[in-house]
Amino acid sequence: MQDISGIPSAGQQLINGYGDGGFRVSGIKYEGSVLVLPEKTLLWDITSIADITVDSLNTFDAEDVKVEILLIGCGTNMAFIDTDIRNACREKGIVIDAMDTGAAVRTYNVLLLEGRQVAAALVAV
Template identity: 35%
Template sequence: MRPTDYAAGAVPVDGYGPGFFRAGGQVIHGAVLVDGASAQAWGGLDDLGTLAALAGRIDVLFLGMGAAIARPPADLVAALEGLGIMVEAMASPTAARTYNVTLSEGRRVACALLPL
């Protein structure tokens, strides 16, 4: 195995545990949004504005629904897809790993993760 290579300044998800995520050299408690250049607390599924601000900067949002996969709110998905952001919902650990892999490929991605 070899370490994953990321572009200079790229911010991967470094780890997670019950109620927190580690990304960009910081620990964030609760939901988190990581967009390739930064990591920040996120207001959860009701915080459409923060996700909508990614329009034009990302192509795909990996939406981590917590410990298990769940269906995201249809209105959230429709609003983001209307802005040109494809949404892929999965469990948060899977979303974090998928985000890291596609980030290492240089793709325009972000992940919004609900805590475990």
């Protein structure tokens, strides 16, 4: 598992590591893909980038979390996100940035520690 470090504020979800089919977020191990919100991490029933739909990202509405940037970790390689998904998020004021999962993890941590309103939807590698 790749180790990532940093010092978050109380309650913030910092991604400590990724790989081996899961993630370690704020010291807790998660198997499979995850949605990491600033103060909560949820399991995400996605196994590949092809599984992502508008509905699979509706969690942000249900959790009543203000997110401006959504990083999508696409797995081992960056992939393009469907225009319908991008448009649905844009209508909610959310900008999507897709990249490989490792880059998404690192970028999420940096933006979180900068105080940005960021979330990550991460496909496990």
